[in-house]
Amino acid sequence: MSNAAVNAQPITSKKNDISFPSGNRPVLQISSTHDDKKKILFVTSELTDLVKTGGLADVSAALPRALSPLHDVRVLIPGYPQVLECGHPIRLVGSLGAQGDLPACNIGRLDLPDGLIIYVLISPELYERDGTPYGDEHGNDWPDNPVRFARLGLAAAEIAAGTACIRWAPDLVHAHDWPAGLVPAYMRWRGLKTPSVFTIHNLAYQGLMSMNQRRRLGIPVEACHHEQMEFYGHLSLLKAGIAYADHVTTVSATYAEEITTPEFGCGMDGYLRVKAEQGLLSGILNGIDESWDPATDTHLIQNFSMHDWAGKAANARHVREMFGLAPSEGPLFSVVSRLVHQKGIDLTRGVAQTIVEAGGQVAIIGRGDARIEDDLRQLAARYPGQVGVHIGFNETDARCLFAGSDFLLMPSRFEPCGLSQMYAQRFGSLPVARRTGGLADSIEDGVTGFLFDEANVESYRHAVERALAVFGRPQLLNAMRCRAMNSGFFWRQSIAPYDQLYRRLLGDQQATAITF
Ligand SMILES: Nc1ncnc2c1ncn2[C@@H]1O[C@H](COP(=O)(O)OP(=O)(O)O[C@H]2O[C@H](CO)[C@@H](O)[C@H](O)[C@H]2O)[C@@H](O)[C@H]1O
DSSP states (O other): OOOOOOBBOOOOOOOGGOOOOOOOOOOOOOSSOOOOOOOEEEEEBBTTTTTSSHHHHHHHHHHHHHHHHTEEEEEEEEEEEEEETSOOOEEEEEEEOBBTTBBOOOEEEOOTTSOOOEEEEEOOHHHHHSOSSOOHHHHHHHHTTHHHHHHHHHHHHHHHTTOOOOSSOOEEEETGGGGGGGOOOOHHTTTOOOOEEESSOOOOOOOOGGGGGGGTOOOGGGGGSSTTTTTTEEEEEEHHHHHSSSEEEEEEEEEEETTTSSSTTTOOHHHHHHHHHHHOOEEOOBBBTTTTTTTTTTTSSSSSTTHHHHHHHHHHHHHHHTTTTTSEEEEEEEEEESGGGGTTTHHHHHHHHHHHHOOOEEEEEEEHHHHHHHHHHHHHSSSSEEEEEEOOOOOOHHHHHHHHOEEEEOOOOOOSSSHHHHHHTTOOOOOOOOOOOOHHHHOBBBTTTTOOOOSSSSHHHHHHHHHHHTTTOOHHHHHHHHHTTTTBBGGTTTTHHHHHHHHHHOTTTTTOOOOO
């Protein structure tokens, strides 16, 4: 394996300008940083600052920052065009040789303005193409995803082993979701002692690939067993993460329990049950970052705070204009969502009539499955001026929707944590949501939102009717808004469990028992 040593040298972030200086010796500092900070490497396929398809990006961006007072957390991400062309300089700091079918690649370092350090895995042939991190603009997965994400996993293991010449090696590696599932696996197969944590953000995306990929990715034959990463005749990157990490977390306590049952376990419930019985699976609720403050958010048409309902109404007027809705004093419901089966958008179509007949309106923003997008366009056509749909996504419009709406509709069939309901509460929009996963853990029924039990229109409609009734009682509505805005699911409340987990895995005597 080539370990060409490099000296950190500024270069531009434009694709074709990346040069790779060589000829210097690597200087690896394995020792711990000052104080009691541990060096933690996050491995992820999305980061809100650079590239985002959903909630994973938000967590990947917010959690390292929230942990930064306690630990030196850095992030490894593939060098997609959105990363390379983000406008911040990237310095080449390391290189990795080819291994089997995994090509040689470089490692760049990108320092975000607030100091978050990102290592960028640079491989034009694997990552520099138009589309999402996972596929083309038509939603087709890239056929070489096994190689793309195996390369990411192996790169992380090489960084952990100190063989990537980047002058930094983590004490612990924290890998996120199936794209980083091979991180703990390669670490184990290489005999590394560095502990690893694997977080499941969504068990439904399992990173399945054919058994034929085994050799080219350097996967040992003994790993192709149902106690490791074999899953019904395939290899699963997600299962690899679960199998080989020293500890597995997911993003809420309720989802951690749910995934050990056949209803939510996506075929892995038995395997996860064993992990849970061994004390190797736990749930830590996500948080939101401090930028979610309606009093200061610059995306909003007008800032507001508790009791300043006129400020909130100004955002509602703006949303109505943006979505082509008729001026109205009635309740405004919003949907801010990836448009996939999980999110129960079909159920929302089923309650639209109830909302419109009660004088309510619905504004929907999101993108995803083409069929769901078409269904929503039809819904808007059926209720002109009452239902507005924007297929697409941008942060400003999403924040205005949270700020302008009275209620957020989130009838998810399952929801590992969910962030939209936390954002909505912070902006005084009461979630109407299914009692599942993180929704159950972050919404107090009748206090900060409305929960329903069954994933069907009838159960959902009943919750919508309760919301409509509260809208008719302004005092109660405003009291609920205040409670929701005060819920405060900030990351600072979630970092203690991560800190305890890291320290326990690192054998820190001071780590207290994990209490989540
Ligand atoms: N079409 C779109 N394109 C881009 N961004 C969009 C979008 N639609 C919504 N978003 C944004 O993505 C985030 C949505 O995050 P969620 O946690 O609600 O769901 P998601 O299913 O993506 O995340 C998964 O991972 C997170 C993080 O752990 C878990 O909370 C969640 O339950 C799990 O399903 C919000 O910031 C929202 O504004």
